[in-house]
Amino acid sequence: MKTQVKALVVGGGAVGTSIAYHLAKAGWDDVMLLERDELTSGSTWHAAGLLPLFNMSYATTHIHKYSVDFYKTLEAETGLNAGFAVVGNLRIAQTQERMDEYMLYAATAETCDVPYVWMTPDEIKEKWPLVRTDDLKGALYHHTDGYINPADVTQAMAKGARQRGVMIERKWQADAFHWTGEAWEVTCTKMVEKGGNLVPSEEQIVITAEHVVTASGNHAQTTAAKLGIKIPAIPVEHQFIVMDQDPALVQFRADGQAEHPVIRDADAQSYVREERGGWILGVYEKGAPAVFEFGVPDSFRADLFPLDLERIEEQYMAMIHRIPSCEDSGLKDDFNGPICYTPDGNPLVGPAPGLTNMWLAEGFSFGITAAGGTGYYLAQMMVEGEAEIDMASLDPKRYGDWMTTEYAARKNEECYNHVYILHHPDEERPACRPLRTSPAYDRQKVRGAQFGQVNGWERPNYFAPEGFSDLESRSFRRGGWWQYAVEEAKAIREGVGLIDATAFAKHRISGPGATGFLDWFTCNKLPKVGRINLTYALTAHGTTRTEYTIIRVAEDDYYLVSAGAWHAYDQDYLYKAVMAQEAEFGRINEEDVTTKWGVFAIAGPKSRDVLAEVIKDADPKTALSNKRFPWLSMREIELGMCPVRAVRVAYTGELGWELHHPIEMQNYLFDLLEKAGEKHGMKLVGARAQNWLRQEKSYRAFGNELGRDATPLEADLPRFVDQSKAFHGKTAMLDKGIRSTCVTLLIDGPEDADPWGREVLYDQNGARVGRLTSGGYSVAFGKSIGLGYVKPDAAAVGTKLQVKMLDRLWPAEIVEDSPYDPQNARIRIDG
Template structure:
C-alpha cells in the first residue's frame, strides 16, 4: 500500500540525488578556509597547532560540548569537522525533543536541553526554530498507562511538567485524532520540535563568541599520546567530483580530546585502540502532501503537538500542512557495521517502505483525514545506537585525557544536556548528576561488532515497546554463562543479564513464561521471589553471584595505594572490609569488598555490572600512583572464580558436612570463623575462599571457588540441600532482603551524585586518614540523606493488581516533591513495601512522615531507622 501510493506520485517525488541535502545549505556561514602553508593569501588563516581541548565532530553534540566547555571557561578549544557542520545524522534528524525517559540521568539531560535551546536566540541572535507545541503520548492499553504512571513519578522528581488527559479530552482538543480505542494520554506542554541545523549553528556561534575555533573540512586520521598530551593528526579536505579528498596535513597538540563523531564512532575509537558498541541503524520517515482537513483546522487553531502512539510504534508531527510519520518498526537493519564508507557525506540510504506498512496503516487509523494524502518525501538515514539505547558519555578506557560522547539515538534531544554535564565532568571532576549509566565502559570488554549489531537493532525496535522495570531483552543471549547455568536452568531459573552474564533472577516451575509475567505491578514472578526471600529468612538459600567483578592487587605499594584510594580503613590479614572509592569531587565512584590475604596482597570484589568500569579506573590510578607508593600488580580475575552465596539460619547445617577439617563444627563457628573474616577451606574436593559476609543480612558465606570446579560444588551443595531444605534464590529476592538491612546498592542508592556521608555510609568512612576526594566530600556537607522507608501502596483495583515501588518514585511532603526513591520492593520481614531514597536532611530522622507516588496515587510512607530487620546484627553474627 505504501509503495503503491508513493509510486503513484512519482511525478512529484524527488530523486535520491535531489533529496540529498545541499552541502551549500549546510555550510557554516561564519567559517573561513584554512591553510597550513606560509604566505597564505589574506582570505585564509592558519589553524591553531595547540589547544586545551580538541573536539572531533561538528554535529549537534560536538557543537554543544564546545559551547559548554567554553562557557565553563575553557576558551582555547578547536572543533574539527570532516565535512560541514551538521552534515552527519544531525541534518536528516526530525528534530523532536521528547522529555519522556525512564532514566533519571537522561531525564535531567533532556530537561536541560529543552530549557537551554529556548535561550539560544537571545544569546546568539540565531533562531534555532524551536516550535514549543508540546508532546502528546497516547496509550491504547492499561499496561501502557501504568508505564506512563511510573515515568510520571520520575518526571516529578526531575521537575518535568506534564498533564494527564482522558480520551474524551484528547478528542475535544484535537478532533482530527481518532480516540475511541485509547485509554488515555500524557501531555508535555513544554517540549516540541526544533530545526536541528539551525540549533547547531546557534550553538556553534555561541561557542565562537567565547573563543572556540571551528574548522570544517578537517578530517582526523589519528591520535598519538606524547609527554602527557595528545597529538591530533589529520588532513584538510578538498572536494573532487562530489567526494571529499585529503589535502594538507595538520597536527594539533592538545591537553584533552573529546570525540562526538556520530556514525563514525567506531573509526575514531579504533584510533586509540578502543572498541565502542556504537553502530548505526536505519531509520525511515515519510512526509505527506498537505492534508486538507489539517489545513482547514490550522486556519483557526494552533499546531498539533508532536503525536506519539506508543502502542502503534510511531511519532507524527505537522509539516507544512501535511504530516511527518516516523516509525520504529521491527526489522530495521544496522548499517556500516564495519565503518562508514569514506565517500558517505550528507547522504541517505535506499528505502524499504514495505518494512513500515503496518505503522503507516496505523497512522491512517489514528488520523483518518491523512488517508487521502499523497506522499511527498521520504528519508532513510543512519542513526547511531548502543545496546541499551543510552549514549556513551565519559572517559575512554585505557587512556588518559580522552573522552567519548558517542552513540546518540536521540542526539538532538540530548545534545544540550550532554554538553552541559560532560563539561562539568571535564572541568570540575564530576557532574552534578550520576553519569555512570552513560559511561562508555559499562558494557565491558567482551563486546564485538556482532553483539553490538544484534543489540542495537533490538534497541531500535524497542523504542516504543513497553519498558517494564523488570524487562530482560532477549537479543544476543545467552552470551556469558557460569558453568552452573544449565543446572540452574534445569531447576527452573529465569535469567536476567548483567554485563552480559546470565544470572538467575528467580526460580519458577516448568513452562513458566517470564515474558508474560512482566508487569509494572506485581508480575507472575512476585510470589516466587517472596517464597525465596522467606526461605532465606527462615531456612537457607543459595545464590549464584559469579558475575561479581574480581581483582587482585599485590606488591609493595598495594597497601598504601588502597589506603589512599578508598575511604575506609584497610582490613587486617585474614579480614574483610567494605569500602568505597570516591571521585575527585568527593562522591561515590565504586564499592569494594576488600579481602587482605597478606600485608601486600588484596582481593577486591565489586559489582558485576562494573567489571570494565572498575578495572579501568584501578589500572589508571595504579599507573599514576606507582611512582609515589611503589610497585603494584593489578589482575582482573573475574572469570577465574565462581561465587555461590549461602545465607540463612541453616547455613552451617548445609555446609558442615562438606567442610574437610578435623573439627568441622569449630571451623564454621564464630571463634573459628568470625564475622567479616576470610578463610581458605576445602568443601569436599573444592578449595574455596570463604568470606563470612551476607548481602541478605543473614548468617552466611560467600564461597569463591575455581570456576572450573563449580558444577562439582553445586552438585554437592544440592545433595546436602535435600537434607536441610535448601532453596535456590534469585536476584530479585536478594534485592528485597538487602533493603531490609538498609544495604545500599551501587548504581542505585549510591553513585557519583552523592557523597558517602550523604549516602548514609558514615561507618565506612575513616575521617582520621587522608583519602582521595576527602576534602571535596567534606566541603559538600549534607545536601540530602539516604534513608530507609516503609510505605503503603496499591492493593489492586479495577485499574490493575497490587503494586510495589521500583525505586523510581517521587517522595512528597505536603504539596511538593522533596526527594525520590532509588530502590524499592517488598519486605517479607515487615510485611510492607520498602525502599531506600534521598530526602532533605531535616526529613531524614526516623518517624518522618512522607508520601510516595506509586501508580499515580500518593501513599503513606515513613522514614525508619536503618536496618529495620535485625538492627543489632544478632542473626548475622549468630553462633552455632
Template sequence: MKTHVRALVVGGGAVGNGIAYHLAKAGWDTMLLERDELTSGSTWHAAGLLPLFNMGYATTHIHKYSVDFYKTLEAETGLNAGFAVVGNLRMAQTDARMDEYMLYSSVAETADVYHEFLTPAQIKERWPLVRIEDLKGALFHPQDGYINPADVTQAMAKGARQHGAEIVRRAQVDSYQWTGSEWIVRGQMMVEKGGMLVASEEAFEIRAEHVVTATGNHAQRTARLLGLKIPAIPVEHQYIVTEPDPMLAAWRKAGNPEHPVLRDADAKWYVREERGGWILGPYERNAPARFLYDVPESFRADLFPLDLERIEEEYMSMIHRIPSSETVGLKDDFNGPICYTPDGNPLVGPAPGLRNMWLAEGFSFGITAAGGTGHYLAQLMTEGEAEIDMASLDPKRYGSWMTTEYAARKNEECYEHVFVLHHPDEEREACRPLRTAPVYDRQKALGAQFGQVNGWERPNYYGPLDAPSSFDHDARSFRRGAWWDYAKAEAEALRETAGLIDATAFTKHLLRGPGATAFLDRFTCNKLPAIGRINLTYALTATGTTRTEYTIVRLSENEYYLVSAGAWTAYDADYLKKSAEDFIASGGGYLDIHDVTTQWGVFALAGPNSRAILNELVRDAAPETVLSNKRFPWLTMRNIELGMCPVRAIRVAYTGELGWELHHPIEMSAYLWDQLQAAGAKHGMKLVGARAQNWLRQEKSYRAFGTELGRDATPLEAGLDRFVDLSKDFHGKQAMLDTGIRSKCVTLLIDGPADCDPWGKEALLHDGAKIGRLTSGGWSVAFGKQIGMGYVRPDLAVTGQKLKVRMMRQLWDAEVVEDSPFDPANARIRKDG
C-alpha cells in the same frame, strides 16, 4: 588554525557543537574539527523532535536541560533555532501503557519535568482530527515539540565562537597520540572532488590537553584510531513526508494551533505537522544496522533506499489514528543512519584506558540530548564531576567481551524497542545467552529465569517446572509481574531456612605488590582489614562522592582480593588501574592488578541453616568447629575445603543472614553446586534469584552501587559514616567534608497499593512538596509491606518521620525507619554454632 588548545572536539554535528559551546562557555580554549560540513552526519536528516520522555534519571535531566537551553539561544546568538513549542502528546491504547506513563510521571517529578495526563475526550476536544475511541488516555508535555536540527546546530556553533571557540570544517582526524601530558591529533584537510571528500596535501597537527570525540556514524573509525571498542553502530531509520492534508489545512485556516508531536507508542510511530502535511516516523521491526566497520568514503549527506514494505503496518496505523491522512500522497522520504547502543543510552564520559580522552558517541536522540550532554560533560571535564550521576552513560559499562556482532544485533533490537513497553523488569532476548557460568544449564533445568548483567546470565528467580500453559515467564508488568510470588517465596525461605544465590558475576580484582597497602590506604576511605579479615570500603571521586564500593579481603601483608559490583567490571577496573598508575608515578611502591572475575565462581549461601549445610561438606580435622565463631568469625576469610573443592570462604551475606560467600575456582562450579544442592536438600535450602536478594538487602539497609551509591552523593550523605575513617588521609576526603550533607539516605516502609511495589524511581513528598526520591524499592517479607531506600532532605531523615511516596499517580504513606530495620543488632549474622 590553532595548533595548541585545551580542549579539542572532533565531530561537528549537534552533539559536538553542544559540547564545544559549553566547554568554551566554561572558559576553556576550545576547537572543533568537522571532516565535512557542520550537520552533514545524522543531524541533517533528523526529524528534530525533542521528547522529554525518558525512564532514566540522568537522561531525563539531559533532555530537560536541552529543551530549556534551546529556548535561550536566539537571545544569545541572534539565530533562530527553529524551536516549535507545540508540545508532545504520547497516546496509550492499553492500561499497561498508562501504567508506564504513571511510572514515568514519578521520574519526571524527581527531575522537575512538567507534564499532564489527558483523557481520550480531552484529546478529541483539543485535536478533533485524532481518532480516540480505542485510546485509554495520553501523557502530554506542553513545553517541548520539535526544532530545526541544522538551525540549532548553527546557533550552538555561533555561541561557541562567541565564547572563543574555533570551528574548522573539512578537517579529518587520522591519528591520536598521547605524549603523557597532551594529545597530538594529526589529520588532513579535505577537499571535494567528483562529489566525494578526499584528503588534500595540507596536513595539520594540533596539541590538545583534552580531546572529545563526537563522531556519530563514524564511531567505529574512531574506535580503531583509539584502539577501543565502542558499541555505537547506526541503524536505518526512515520517515516519510506526506502531501498537504486538506482537513489539516482547514483546521489551521480556522485559526487553530499546530498539533503537538503525536506519538502512538503502541503503534510504534511519531507524527508531526509539516507544511500542511504530516511526517511519519516509525520504529519498525527488522531495521538493519549499517556501517559495522566504517562509513564508505562516498557516503556523505546521503540516504538509503526507502523500504516501504517494512513500515506498512505503521503507515496503516497512522491512517487509522489520523483518518484524514488516508487520501494524501507521499511527497518525500528519508532513510538515514542513526547511531544506537545496546541499551539505547549514549556513551558519555572518559574513554577506557586513556587519559583526557572523552567519548560522546551513540546518540539515538542526538538533537534532544545535544545541549544537555554538552552541559553535563563540560561539568565532568572542568569540575571533576557533574551535578548528576553520569555513571549510567559511562562508556565503560561495556567490557572487552563486547564485539561488533553483539553491538549490531543489540542495537537493532534497541531500535525496535523504542516504543515497546519499558518495564522495569524487562529482559531483552537478543544475543543471549552469551556469558554463562558453568552451572547455567543446571540452573535452567531447575526453573531459573535469567536476567543479564554485564553480559552474564544471572537467575532473577526460579519459576515452576510444571507451570501451566497459562503461566507466562515473560509476563512483565509495571505492577507485580508473574515472577513476584516466586521471588517472595525465595525471600521467605532464605529468612527461615537457607537460600543459595549464584553471585559469579561479581567483579573481582587481585591487587598485590610492595605498594599495595599504601595505595589502598590512600585509595579508599575505611581502615584496611587485617590479614584474613574483610572490610567494606569506598573509593571516592575527586569531588568527594562515591566512585566505587569494594569488599576488600586481605590475603597477606601486601596482597588483596577486591570484590565489587558485577555490572561495573570495566568501569571499576579502569579507575583502579589509572589510580594505581598515578600512585606509582608519584613515587609509591610497585603494585600490579589483575582482573580475575572470570577465574572465580561465587555462590552465596545464607540463612539460619547455612552453617548446617556447609558442615555436611567441610573437610577438616575438626569439621564441627571450622565454621564456629571462634574459628571463623563474622567479617573474616578462611581457605576451606568443601568436598574436593578448595574455597575462599568469606563470612558475609548481602541478605543480612548468617551466611558465607563461597569463592571457588570457576572450573569447579558444577561440582560445588551439586554438592551444595545435595546437602541443602536436607535442610530446606531453596534456590534464590537476584530479585529476592534485592528485597532482602533493603531490609538491612544495604546500599547498592548504581542506586543508593553514586557520583552525586558522598559516603556521609549515604549514611556510611561507620565505613569512613576520618583519622587517615584518603583521596577525596577534603572535598567530601567540604560538600557537607545536602541530602541523606534513608530506609522507608510504605503502606502502598495492593498490587504494586516501588521500583526506585518514585518521588518522596512532605506537606505536598517534593523533598527527595527513592533509589530502590520492593517488598519486605519481614514486615509484610513495601520497602524502599532513597534520599531526603537532611532535616527529614529522622526515624519515625512520616512522608508520602507517589506510586501510580497516588500518594501513599511512608515512614522513615531505623537503618537495618530487620535485625538491627545483627544477631542473626553473628549467630554461633
C-alpha cells in the same frame, strides 16, 4: 589554523557543537572543533528534530531537560532562530498497561522537575478533533517540549561557540591520535571535493591538544579503531515520511487552532507531527538493520538509503487509523538515514577506557534532544572534574572488552525496535543471549532459572516451575514472578538459600605498594590479614566512585570484590589510579581475576548446617563456629574436593558465606551443595529476592544509593569512613556537608504493586522532599519497602512521607536503618 589548543572536539554535528560551546562557556578559551565535512552533514541533517523531554534514565532526563531549556535561550544570545516549536509531546495509550508505564514515567519525571498533565480521550478529542480517540485509555502530555530544526539549532550553537572564542574548522579529518604522556597529538588531513565525493588531500597538520573529545556520530567505529578501543555505537536505519497536505488539517489551522503536539502512539511504534499542512510519520519498526558496522564508506556523505515501505506498512496503516483525514494525502518526501544506537539506547558520555584526557560523546539515538545537555554536563566533567549529576549510567565503560561488533550491532537493532515496546522495569531483552555464562548455567536453567543479563553475564533473577513464561509475567505491577521471589526471600529468612554471584567483579592488588595505595585510595580502615571490610573509593569531589569489599589475603595481598554490572567501570578507575600512584607508593600489581573465580552465596539460619555436611576439617562441628570463623572474616577451606575462599558475609542480612571457588570446579561444587542442602530444604534464590532482602537491611547498592552525586556520609555510612586518616577525596567530601540523606522507608502501597526505585517522595503537605533509589517488597514486614534520598530536615526516623505510585500518593514512614534485625544478631548467630 592553530596547532596547539586546550581542547579539540572532533565532530561538527549538534553534539559536537554543543560540547565546544559549553567548554568555552565554562571558561576554556582555547577550544577548537574539527568537522570532516560541513556542520550537520552527519545524522544531524536528516534528524526529525523531536525533543522528547523525558527519558526513564535519571541522567538522560536531566540532559534532555537542560537541552529543552537551553535551546529556548539561543536566539536571544546569537540572533539565530533555532526553529523551536514548543507544541508539546502527547504520549497516547491504547491499553491500561501502557497507562501503567506512563504512570511510572510521570512519577520519575517529577524527580527531575519535568512538567506533565494527564489527558482523557474526551479531552484529546475536544482539543484535537482530527485524532481518533475511541480506542484510547488516555495520554501523558508534556506541554513544554516539541520539535526543533536540527540544522538551525546546530548553527545557533556554532555561532554561540564562535562568539565565545571557539575555532571551528571544516573539511579537516582527524586521522590518528597519539598520547605523548602530556598531551594528544592529532594528525589531521585536509579533505577536498572530488567527483562529488570527499577525499583526503596531501595536506596534513598535527594539532596538539591537552584534551580531545570525539563526537563522531555515525563514524564511531572508525574512531574506535583509531583509538584502539571498543565503542558499541553502530547506526541503525531510521525511516520517516513526509506527507502532502491534509485538507482537514489545513482547515483546522485556518480556523485559528494551535499546532498539534508531537503525537507518540507507542502502541503503534510511531510518532506523528505536523509539517506545513501535512504530516510527518516516523517509525520504530522491527527489522531495521544496523549499518556501517566497520565504518562509514568515504563515499557516504549527506546521503540516505532507499525507503523500505513494506517494512513500515503496519505503522503507516496505524497512522491512517489514528488520523483518518490523512488517508488521501500523498507521499511528499521520505528519509531513511543512519542514526547511531547503543545496546541500551543511552549515549556513551565520559572518559574513554584506558586513555588519559580522551572523552567520548558517541552513540546518540536522540542526538538533537541530548546535544545541549551533553555539552553542559560533559563540560562540567572536563573542566571541574565531575558533573553535578551522576553520569555513571552513560559512562562508556559500562561495556567491557567482551563486547564485540556483532554483539553491538544485534543489540542496537533490538534497542531500535524496542523504542516503543512496553518498557517494564523487570524486562529482560533476548538478543545476543546467552553469551557470558557461568559453568552452572545449564544446571540452573534446568531447575527453572529465569535469567537476567548483567554486564553480559547470565544471572538468575528467580526460579519458576516448568512452563512458566518470564515474558508473559512482566508487569508494571507485581508480575507473575513476584510469588516465586517471595518464596525465595522467605527461604533465606527462615531456612537456607543458594545464590549464584559469579558475576561479581574481582581484582587482586598486591606488591610492596599495595597497602599504602589502598589506604589512600579507599576511605575505610584496611582489614587485618584474614579479615574483610566494606569500603569506598571516592572521586576527587568526595562522592562515591566505587564500592569494594576488601579481603586481606596476606600483608600486601588484597582481593577486591565489586559490583558485576560495573566491572569495566571499576577496573578502569582502579587501573588509572594504580598507574598514577605507583611512583608514590611503590610497585603495585593489579590483576583482573573476575573470570578465574566463581561465587556462590549461601545464606539463612540453616546455612551453617549445609556447609557442615561437606567441609573437610579436623573438627567439622566447630569449623564454622563464631570462634573459629567469625563474622567479617575469610578462611581458605575445602568443601569436598573443592578449595574455597570462604568469606563470612551475606548481602541478605542472614548467617551466610560467600564461597569464592576456582571457576572450573563450579559444577562440582554446585552438585555438592545441592545434595547437602536437600535435607535442610535449601532453595535456589535469584537476584530479585536478594534485592528485597538487602533493602530490609538498608544495604546500599552501587548505581542506586551509591554514586557520584552523593558522598558516603550523605549515604549515611559514617561507620565505613575512617576520618582519622588521609584518603583521596576526603577534604572534598567533608566540604560538601550533608546535602541530602539516604533513608529506608516502609510503604503502605497498593495491594498489587511495589515501588521500583524511581518514584518521587513528598512530605505530608505535598512538598517534594526527595526520591526513591530502590524499591521492592519486604517479606519480613509484609509491605512495600524502599531506599531513597530526602532533604536532611526530612530524614528523621518516624517521619511520615508520601510515595507517588500509579498516579496516587501512598503513605510511607522513615524507619531506622536495618529495620530487619537492627542489632545484626542473626548474622552473628553461633553454632
